[in-house]
Amino acid sequence: MLQYERAEGKKEGIEIGFHQGIKEGIKENQLLTARNMKNKNMEVNIISELTGLSIEEIEKL
Numbered sequence: 746m747l748q749y750e751r752a753e754g755k756k757e758g759i760e761i762g763f764h765q766g767i768k769e770g771i772k773e774n775q776l777l778t779a780r781n782m783k784n785k786n787m788e789v790n791i792i793s794e795l796t797g798l799s800i801e802e803i804e805k806l
Contacts, residue, residue, distance in 0.1 A: 780806045 775796045782792045783806055793800050 776802070776806065779803050 775798055779792050779796045779798050779802070782795070783789070783803060789800050789803050792798070792803050796803075
């Protein structure tokens with residue numbers, strides 16, 4: 746029983762880590778896209794609308 750619970754806990758931990766990694770990758774891609782758009786002198790409000798990032802996040806880039 747204990748071995749099964751450990752295996753389930755490990756499986757759950759791996760799954761949580763996988764999903765967290767996906768979220769971080771998406772965020773990194775949003776920031777990269779916003780940075781490129783900002784470098785092309787696009788308006789911050791348009792970048793925010795297209796990337797889903799806040800204006801504050803974009804201004805920090």
